[in-house]
Amino acid sequence: MEGRREFARKWSSAEYMKRIREWEVPPGKAALWHMGQNSFLLKSGGRVMAVDPYLTDYCGSGRTGAPGEASRYLPVMIEPEDLDADLILITHSHDDHADPFTLERLEKCRNRSRFIVPWQTRPVLAEAGIPEERIGIIHPGEKIRWENWDIEATFCLPTDGTDLNHVGFLVTLDGGQVFYNTGDTAYTDLLEYLAGRRIDLMAVIINGGYRNLSHFEAARLVKALKPVRVCPCHHDVMPRNWQPAEVFRHSLRVVKGESEFYEIPYYEACLF
Numbered sequence: 706m707e708g709r710r711e712f713a714r715k716w717s718s719a720e721y722m723k724r725i726r727e728w729e730v731p732p733g734k735a736a737l738w739h740m741g742q743n744s745f746l747l748k749s750g751g752r753v754m755a756v757d758p759y760l761t762d763y764c765g766s767g768r769t770g771a772p773g774e775a776s777r778y779l780p781v782m783i784e785p786e787d788l789d790a791d792l793i794l795i796t797h798s799h800d801d802h803a804d805p806f807t808l809e810r811l812e813k814c815r816n817r818s819r820f821i822v823p824w825q826t827r828p829v830l831a832e833a834g835i836p837e838e839r840i841g842i843i844h845p846g847e848k849i850r851w852e853n854w855d856i857e858a859t860f861c862l863p864t865d866g867t868d869l870n871h872v873g874f875l876v877t878l879d880g881g882q883v884f885y886n887t888g889d890t891a892y893t894d895l896l897e898y899l900a901g902r903r904i905d906l907m908a909v910i911i912n913g914g915y916r917n918l919s920h921f922e923a924a925r926l927v928k929a930l931k932p933v934r935v936c937p938c939h940h941d942v943m944p945r946n947w948q949p950a951e952v953f954r955h956s957l958r959v960v961k962g963e964s965e966f967y968e969i970p971y972y973e974a975c976l977f
């Protein structure tokens with residue numbers, strides 16, 4: 706696919722996860738790693754959080770491993786069995802976010818981690834064997850304190866009728882830094898209700914397909930919310946979500962957005 710970023714495996718799955726777990730984030734900073742699609746790992750104050758871990762090819766091949774026309778371009782960097790996160794946030798129930806095949810295989814997290822999800826996502830976790838007591842429900846506008854982080858679910862406009870309870874997340878970390886992930890959302894100017902809030906790093910979807918924000922709508926939203934730095938996401942894993950990040954970068958220039966564009970290189974931490 707033209708414009709696709711080169712991917713070179715740097716470490717094995719287990720080694721990559723171990724490096725993240727053991728890496729000391731510089732004092733007063735938080736670190737974000739992108740694993741493709743809307744999958745992120747975030748580390749702050751020694752704790753690790755995962756967002757929407759899509760760590761299989763479930764959307765392309767289910768549990769068969771046989772590649773299909775919707776199979777992922779980007780290899781899985783961390784296998785579900787190796788994922789070692791203290792907190793797991795999931796934005797909604799669609800397979801590329803609440804992936805049943807990933808969830809079933811979270812051996813390190815299943816009985817230890819805290820999961821925070823909107824209510825329509827809860828049955829997906831339960832069917833994947835996540836114990837009920839590990840799952841917390843969150844609604845748009847609700848804030849949950851976890852350790853010394855504030856987890857706030859943000860408003861999303863659903864993209865189809867199969868899930869009417871998408872959320873994004875605004876996470877305030879140990880050092881006061883704020884990370885915002887839009888989650889999958891259609892465009893509405895209501896998304897600008899967060900204008901005026903501090904956002905240090907914003908991860909915005911840009912793929913445009915499936916009624917998600919297009920690169921231009923994402924740029925308009927970024928201009929309105931004025932995060933310090935913005936990284937594109939949900940554009941780099943599967944053919945049906947494919948969107949070169951450069952197009953979003955250009956749209957940000959067109960709307961005169963002042964935020965710093967930063968496409969996070971795979972295997973590298975974005976400090977904020």
Ligand SMILES: [Fe+2]
Pocket residue numbers: 799801802889939
């Ligand atoms: Fe999605």
